[in-house]
Amino acid sequence: MKSLVVLGSTGSIGRQTLEVVGSQKCLKLVGISFGHNTRIAERQISYLKPRYVASLKREDSLKREFPDIKFFCGAEGIEEMLRTADPDYVMVGVPGIAGLRYSLVATEIASRICLANKETLVCGGQIFLESVKKNRVELLPVDSEHSAVFQLLEQWNKPRRILITASGGSVRDMDVEALQHVSPAQVLKHPVWSMGKRVTIDSATMVNKGLEVIEAYHLFGIPQDRILTLICRNSIIHGGVIYDDGVVKLHVGWPDMRIPISYALNYPVRQVVNKEFDMNSVSLSLEPLDEKKYPALSLAREIVGQLSFQIAYNSADEVAIEAFLSRKIKFTDIFKVIQSAVKRVDPCDPSGYNEVMEIDRVSRILAMEEVSKCSSQ
Numbered sequence: 001m002k003s004l005v006v007l008g009s010t011g012s013i014g015r016q017t018l019e020v021v022g023s024q025k026c027l028k029l030v031g032i033s034f035g036h037n038t039r040i041a042e043r044q045i046s047y048l049k050p051r052y053v054a055s056l057k058r059e060d061s062l063k064r065e066f067p068d069i070k071f072f073c074g075a076e077g078i079e080e081m082l083r084t085a086d087p088d089y090v091m092v093g094v095p096g097i098a099g100l101r102y103s104l105v106a107t108e109i110a111s112r113i114c115l116a117n118k119e120t121l122v123c124g125g126q127i128f129l130e131s132v133k134k135n136r137v138e139l140l141p142v143d144s145e146h147s148a149v150f151q152l153l154e155q156w157n158k159p160r161r162i163l164i165t166a167s168g169g170s171v172r173d174m175d176v177e178a179l180q181h182v183s184p185a186q187v188l189k190h191p192v193w194s195m196g197k198r199v200t201i202d203s204a205t206m207v208n209k210g211l212e213v214i215e216a217y218h219l220f221g222i223p224q225d226r227i228l229t230l231i232c233r234n235s236i237i238h239g240g241v242i243y244d245d246g247v248v249k250l251h252v253g254w255p256d257m258r259i260p261i262s263y264a265l266n267y268p269v270r271q272v273v274n275k276e277f278d279m280n281s282v283s284l285s286l287e288p289l290d291e292k293k294y295p296a297l298s299l300a301r302e303i304v305g306q307l308s309f310q311i312a313y314n315s316a317d318e319v320a321i322e323a324f325l326s327r328k329i330k331f332t333d334i335f336k337v338i339q340s341a342v343k344r345v346d347p348c349d350p351s352g353y354n355e356v357m358e359i360d361r362v363s364r365i366l367a368m369e370e371v372s373k374c375s376s377q
């Protein structure tokens, strides 16, 4: 049985991964990491009993409660836990650029990386992919759209285009004027998926789709103008591939993240996750996505392949979301903050992790300057 470490175990992806592993009994869970959610982590540890646990802060009470488990703390601790646990598979369910560091370590250790953290490809690009190649790691996408495309690609035929769908997020039916006044609580109510805060807000601004276009470009080596984005309101169609002979293959199924998680963990085998899909009970329909309403998606398309801009796009979004959640800026300011950082950051081609983190640092400063401007207006 292969061994597994789950990074970000207390989050949306992490909890669903543990659910899949617990019900399928397909892998041996040897380690977990989390940030600050001690309550959920405690339940996971007592139920699944991993040998190694890492958290961002010191967890003295957990150490006392579970004396047989080895604990690590801090970002270095999470890295050390990964190296000590030495798993076959790693699930990267940490959000933001923080995930890049762990994904890079995972390439040196694991034979398979199940990648939920899209920022690894957005901020690490070729740096990450070269390490994957050098270490002969299998890279399995967990994002539902990329998992769908991965499952539809054919060995002998190149796709003409690929399709990734978007639900449209929580404010999809509001007009641009009304978007000025939406509150964090309104934006956090996603119509289909239950996800972490950042990805939920990113779904509403379409930054998420922007990050996913960039992710698809790196993952599948397809230019951005051949990556279609369409709205699928019920998230039943996850992705598609269009071939030269006119055939379109669509990936259809329940909007249930446990399905791509299970696929990544068990590939190439499919395990039971959900009840059989009922074709009669749902409508299959796609709508055009108005890129004018979602300038963040158009901006992502403009910067694809330029790593310093991709990093700035992500870092500024992380800063802007925090400012929006603490009501310092309006929902519509999120794009302004991202645009400003991308415009002002120096174009360059970082060759390693430290250079990526330096661009991240500078971009955050630029983003914070724009946040101050927006909040004083």
Ligand SMILES: NC(=O)c1ccc[n+]([C@@H]2O[C@H](COP(=O)([O-])OP(=O)(O)OC[C@H]3O[C@@H](n4cnc5c(N)ncnc54)[C@H](OP(=O)(O)O)[C@@H]3O)[C@@H](O)[C@H]2O)c1
Pocket (backbone or CB within 6 Å): 007, 008, 009, 010, 011, 012, 013, 014, 033, 034, 035, 036, 037, 038, 056, 078, 092, 093, 094, 095, 096, 098, 099, 116, 117, 118, 119, 142, 143, 144, 193, 194, 195, 196, 197, 198, 199, 257
């Ligand atoms: N959720 C989805 O359905 C979904 C779908 C596709 C892709 N993704 C991607 O998957 C990633 C995770 O998303 P999520 O929705 O699962 O996020 P989430 O619910 O916010 O969970 C994040 C997890 O990572 C931990 N964490 C947060 N910051 C960390 C840091 N700096 N270092 C180490 N651990 C940290 C959190 O710990 P604590 O909570 O204990 O503090 C939690 O366990 C994101 O990149 C997202 O874009 C998610």
